[in-house]
Amino acid sequence: MRRIVIVGGVAGGASAAAKARRVDENADIQIFERGPYISFANCGLPYYIAGEIPDRSKLLIMTPEGFWDRARVRAHVNHEVTRIHRDRKTIEVQGPDGARREVPYDKLILSQGARPIVPPFEGVGLPHVFTLRDIPDMDRIAEFVNTPKPRTAVVIGGGFIGLEMAEAFLHRGMTVTVIEKSPHVLPTLDPDMGTHFEGQLEGERFHFRCGAGAKAFTEKSVLLDDGTEIPAELILLSVGVRAEVELARDAGIEIGKSGGVKANGRMESSDPDIYVVGDAAETTHAITGARVRIPLAGPANRQGRIAGANAAGGKLIYPGALGTAIVRVLHLTAGTTGLNSRQADAAGFSFFTSLTRDHTHASYYPGAKPLLLKILAEEGTGRLLGAQAIGEDGVDKRIDVLATAIAARLTVFDLENLDLAYSPPFGSANDPVNVSGFVASHIARGDVKTVSPETWRPNGEFLLDVRDADELAELGALRGANHIPVVRLRDRLAEVPRNRPIVTYCQKGQRGYLAACILHGHGYENVANLRGGFIHAKMCGFPVESTPAGG
Numbered sequence: 001m002r003r004i005v006i007v008g009g010v011a012g013g014a015s016a017a018a019k020a021r022r023v024d025e026n027a028d029i030q031i032f033e034r035g036p037y038i039s040f041a042n043c044g045l046p047y048y049i050a051g052e053i054p055d056r057s058k059l060l061i062m063t064p065e066g067f068w069d070r071a072r073v074r075a076h077v078n079h080e081v082t083r084i085h086r087d088r089k090t091i092e093v094q095g096p097d098g099a100r101r102e103v104p105y106d107k108l109i110l111s112q113g114a115r116p117i118v119p120p121f122e123g124v125g126l127p128h129v130f131t132l133r134d135i136p137d138m139d140r141i142a143e144f145v146n147t148p149k150p151r152t153a154v155v156i157g158g159g160f161i162g163l164e165m166a167e168a169f170l171h172r173g174m175t176v177t178v179i180e181k182s183p184h185v186l187p188t189l190d191p192d193m194g195t196h197f198e199g200q201l202e203g204e205r206f207h208f209r210c211g212a213g214a215k216a217f218t219e220k221s222v223l224l225d226d227g228t229e230i231p232a233e234l235i236l237l238s239v240g241v242r243a244e245v246e247l248a249r250d251a252g253i254e255i256g257k258s259g260g261v262k263a264n265g266r267m268e269s270s271d272p273d274i275y276v277v278g279d280a281a282e283t284t285h286a287i288t289g290a291r292v293r294i295p296l297a298g299p300a301n302r303q304g305r306i307a308g309a310n311a312a313g314g315k316l317i318y319p320g321a322l323g324t325a326i327v328r329v330l331h332l333t334a335g336t337t338g339l340n341s342r343q344a345d346a347a348g349f350s351f352f353t354s355l356t357r358d359h360t361h362a363s364y365y366p367g368a369k370p371l372l373l374k375i376l377a378e379e380g381t382g383r384l385l386g387a388q389a390i391g392e393d394g395v396d397k398r399i400d401v402l403a404t405a406i407a408a409r410l411t412v413f414d415l416e417n418l419d420l421a422y423s424p425p426f427g428s429a430n431d432p433v434n435v436s437g438f439v440a441s442h443i444a445r446g447d448v449k450t451v452s453p454e455t456w457r458p459n460g461e462f463l464l465d466v467r468d469a470d471e472l473a474e475l476g477a478l479r480g481a482n483h484i485p486v487v488r489l490r491d492r493l494a495e496v497p498r499n500r501p502i503v504t505y506c507q508k509g510q511r512g513y514l515a516a517c518i519l520h521g522h523g524y525e526n527v528a529n530l531r532g533g534f535i536h537a538k539m540c541g542f543p544v545e546s547t548p549a550g551g
Contacts (some may be wrong), residue, residue: 002027004311005091005105007081007247011300012278013111014039014062016308021071023312029073030103032093034080037135038064043297045138046161049145050168059135084108084251086271107273107311110248110261111304114241114279114295123217129235132165141236145172150233153177154222156214158185158198160327162238166206167329169234175205177230179222181213186334188325190341192355192454192539193374193388197334200390206330241295243280256282260293265317267307275311277303286320286407287338287385288347294321324403331392335399338386338406339376341454350379353452354412354440355532357508358432360394362424369393372535373436375402375412382411382444387436394432401433412440439509439531448516449528451503453540456530461501466515467534471507478505478534479543486511489518498524505530505537 004020004027006013017029031038039062047053064075076093082100083092090102116131118124128150130141144150153169155162158180166176178185184194185208198208209224216223222230243260254270256262260282267275267283278300285292299321306316326335344351353376359368371391377384387402389395405415415437422429430438443450458480465477466486477483484492486506496502502524504515512529519527530537538544 002312003104003106004029004109004308005103005107006031006109006111007091008111008113008278009033009035009038009075009077010040010042010111010113010278011297012113012281012304012307013109014067015301015304016109016111016275016277016311017067017073017075018071019305019308020312021073023309023314027312029071031067031073031075032079032081032091032103033075033077035134035136036077038062038067038075038077040135042134045132045135046164046168048138049142049165050171052171059138081247084247084253084274086251086274089273105273107275109275109277109304109307109311110269110280111277111300112244112247112280113300114243116237117240117242118237119214119239121214121216124237126217126219126235128219128233129217129237131237132161141234144234145169148233150174152231153234153236154179154214154230154232155236155238156222157238157240158182158208158210159187159238159240160325162236163327163329165236165238169236170206170330174234175207175231177207177209177222177232179212179214179224179230180208180210183211185210186327186336188323188336188340189334189388190353190374190454192536193334193372193390196372196539197329197332197390200332201329241279243293243295245280248274248276248280256291256293258282258291258293262291263303263318265319266310266315267303267318268310275307277307283318284320286322288343289320290347292321292323294323296321296323296325298324319407322403322406324399326396326399333389333391333393333395335389335395336387337399337403338384340386340388341376344376344385349385351376351385352379352440352443353377353454353531354436354443355509355536356432356436356439357532357535358435359428360391360432361426362428365424367393367425371395371398371432373398373432375415375436375440377412377440377444379444382413382441384410384412384415394427398431398433412437412444416441439513442513443531448513448520450531451528452531453537453542456503458503461503462497464496464502464504464515465506465534466504466511467506475507475534476544476546478537479545481505486515486518489515490522493519493522496524501526501528503528503530505533507533508535509533 041059067073067075078096153174155166261276279295324337369392374388376386420431463481465481465483504512506512516529
């Protein structure tokens with residue numbers, strides 16, 4: 001009988017056990033979990049604290065009794081594995097009574113996850129300072145929110161969990177400040193997208209302090225490194241996680257450059273009888289092939305499934321992860337997949353970006369909302385490298401489509417003709433994904449020269465704003481721009497100089513592209529369209545004024 005032992009439950013360990021049983025009905029499968037719960041919905045913890053999930057029991061996915069009944073898996077909670085004896089293929093386990101015993105294995109799966117990083121700040125041990133990893137952490141935070149009823153909260157870290165918890169505290173009546181050391185929240189977004197996301201959320205009771213770090217906590221505040229003091233009756237640390245690899249390291253198993261246990265495509269560690277999954281596993285990035293650790297629930301589940309199958313005799317291969325992720329904060333959602341600009345540059349790609357702004361569904365059907373979509377593509381080939389989206393609705397659909405496209409190694413030219421579902425309540429005849437393909441394909445083919453507001457700065461060009469007058473009156477124009485509406489451009493060509501480079505722009509790019517085509521058609525040679533138009537330029541920090549020349 002094959003003996004499969006799993007260290008740690010939750011996403012990776014539980015899915016490994018379930019898959020191993022489906023592959024081998026006769027194996028002896030055991031899970032040892034240090035905590036009191038074998039499998040719980042850790043991604044749901046913020047929503048219980050917010051009150052959106054009122055029933056705590058809904059977060060408990062599987063009990064030891066349920067695991068035995070459904071899969072004949074013996075799940076031991078409150079049992080900590082303290083050592084791996086590779087020479088005799090056993091693990092040392094300490095039970096809740098303190099007694100130790102050795103358990104033999106044929107195949108061992110490590111699913112220990114990662115622990116929150118706790119910086120050594122003064123005051124970090126105060127009773128109103130928390131981290132969030134598991135159900136007991138959630139219970140402590142919920143009790144604190146319900147009993148002292150804090151009025152102010154500070155979240156240290158503006159990543160996915162930090163923002164979800166900031167939203168939860170706001171829902172519970174607190175004024176919330178998010179402290180993020182990076183220049184903007186959600187560092188996985190490009191700076192233009194992250195700054196835009198942050199700007200759309202700032203409100204009377206929801207604040208951001210980016211480019212700043214905390215240095216100390218008091219009973220009622222957080223002290224920043226610039227001397228600022230932020231009121232805080234509750235503090236949550238969400239500055240990242242560190243892989244739990246001590247057990248593997250002590251056993252002589254190879255630790256990778258990312259700090260996780262190095263795994264191959266079969267999820268095997270440097271010891272072929274020991275597998276590793278989840279937040280503690282170092283695998284490969286699906287685009288770059290680089291060694292990475294991606295602490296997300298989706299990859300953890302799939303890695304667990306692969307390790308469980310292989311430990312039971314299967315032959316599955318994990319292809320690597322894209323890091324696809326999504327977060328909802330108040331009325332806004334942000335999603336990412338693949339590489340951002342910083343990652344693409346670090347990987348050595350020559351790439352370009354495009355930014356489009358469309359509606360989530362047909363604009364004439366009630367409820368249509370703006371959707372901002374940015375894609376990264378490889379120069380020369382047009383191969384998709386990454387995508388980011390921000391909007392109130394429809395972000396998940398587009399990011400999932402683009403994640404699939406990236407996994408299939410599609411190009412921006414393929415996006416032009418993707419046959420996506422259309423009905424006015426759900427989309428448009430040309431979905432935002434199609435439109436992103438149109439724009440990116442124009443750039444890739446060189447149909448019209450373009451400049452990106454992320455890298456271009458005015459240097460004597462004739463900046464031509466081709467929007468309508470009411471748009472200028474409401475939103476202003478880029479500093480130094482000259483205004484000629486695109487519908488009047490053919491009649492007013494005499495106002496456009498032929499001896500200067502020209503950069504056209506509109507609200508989001510389409511009319512600027514049309515204006516560039518018109519000018520080319522009338523013999524203007526040095527013309528470029530500003531990618532993403534006024535919206536993207538403003539996101540990138542271009543100065544705005546109220547009265548451009550012309551009209």
